[in-house]
Ligand code: SF4
């Protein structure tokens with residue numbers, strides 16, 4: 230690698246370093262041991278010109294402009310594996326990688342597919358560019374009718390923040406409907422925001438668009454104020470992460486749970502309703518922002534184990550060391566870019582692990598995953614028998630709903 234030192238590179242390194250100090254535990258970057266754990270555990274570390282450890286080396290050498298000129302930062306899917314295993318507890322994902330992506334956006338070094346998703350979010354309130362009016366279309370035909378709060382104005386126990394992919398993606402709508410049926414079967418008084426809901430913004434934030442994230446958060450915060458509810462549940466672990474860990478700093482604070490946590494708390498009520506056997510070996514994929522970032526490993530597994538006939542098996546990467554599906558941190562909108570660089574997808578690696586574990590079902594708890602894993606199944610040898618199911622879909626099937 231050719232390295233050119235210049236006064237510009239030195240000043241960028243200094244301002245970038247200083248900006249990390251403003252972030253929670255950002256100053257810990259000074260304690261980096263250059264052990265290489267982060268670069269080693271990073272699923273795309275092998276292909277990055279500057280994996281995280283080397284980025285810190287570039288900062289120390291005051292040649293950070295080389296990092297910004299290269300585009301390897303866009304191989305980062307914000308999976309948090311580097312941060313979870315760093316012996317110096319450096320917030321690599323939240324501080325270094327996310328700030329670097331912000332710098333990439335400022336420098337105009339952004340893949341076009343990501344740019345389109347960010348523009349869609351700004352214009353339509355969702356990264357897919359769907360009309361906000363269609364956000365509740367998944368509810369059509371469901372009985373009882375789903376309570377759309379803007380129409381009924383009824384107070385509810387639970388505000389269900391459905392999220393972008395669970396609302397709009399054609400594969401995910403059946404899983405969203407399944408969760409609505411499960412909530413109804415449990416007698417939960419819930420409502421949704423429908424067309425008033427905006428993207429949670431968390432993946433946009435992790436892709437470097439902090440301003441857009443704050444815009445989405447403020448819009449959602451204003452809508453929350455209109456309705457009476459006791460708690461929020463989310464379908465999407467990224468929304469859960471945003472509402473739990475990021476929105477409170479913006480003054481938007483409500484009790485929030487991922488739906489698997491919420492259902493786990495009602496497991497004794499659910500168990501007698503699980504009358505249908507699902508005879509299958511099931512591997513559970515820990516979503517990064519449910520498991521590794523927020524420590525929810527056992528609740529989804531407990532729900533699966535409660536279904537008669539299910540034999541739970543573990544894949545080689547599991548729990549804290551789970552392997553990302555490739556969708557986080559803007560990865561959902563960087564598939565083409567990452568394919569060009571790596572000629573492989575993380576979702577394919579994960580499907581291969583499920584096949585090695587002899588799983589018949591790959592169970593998931595994040596709306597990014599079914600479309601990604603189902604695409605991957607088409608390309609992986611011996612994977613054609615593997616089915617991808619949301620936990621809500623399996624529960625609804627076992628309940629005969
Ligand atoms: S794992 Fe932590 S200490 Fe080791 S090189 Fe990476 S940032 Fe530095």
Ligand code: SF4
Nearest residue numbers: 271305306308309311
């Ligand atoms: S967050 Fe994940 S993808 Fe990004 S640098 Fe860390 S390990 Fe690699």
